[in-house]
Amino acid sequence: MNINQLDTKTLYSQSPGNIVSDMDGEKVMLSVSNGKYYNLGELGGEIWELVKEPISIQELVITLQSQYNVDPADCMSHVTDFLNQLLEQGLVSIKS
Numbered sequence: 131m132n133i134n135q136l137d138t139k140t141l142y143s144q145s146p147g148n149i150v151s152d153m154d155g156e157k158v159m160l161s162v163s164n165g166k167y168y169n170l171g172e173l174g175g176e177i178w179e180l181v182k183e184p185i186s187i188q189e190l191v192i193t194l195q196s197q198y199n200v201d202p203a204d205c206m207s208h209v210t211d212f213l214n215q216l217l218e219q220g221l222v223s224i225k226s
Contacts, residue, residue: 157172159221
């Protein structure tokens, strides 16, 4: 499944079973279900924190734009790409 940028009503949230830690301002995670480590980075860690509770892509973009000076289209593209990667790895799930 691939996330569509126009799909603003769908909510995404963290999948259970991940251990996350801060390492020098970046988030690193161990997925217990697949045994893989991930370095989410600083911005990825920010997105990870925001998907603790179900949230739409549109809400993510608005929140990130309020914190960072970023073009709305670039922000949407980066958020969508990042969520697609998390979704492919089973790290986030869709809440309809």
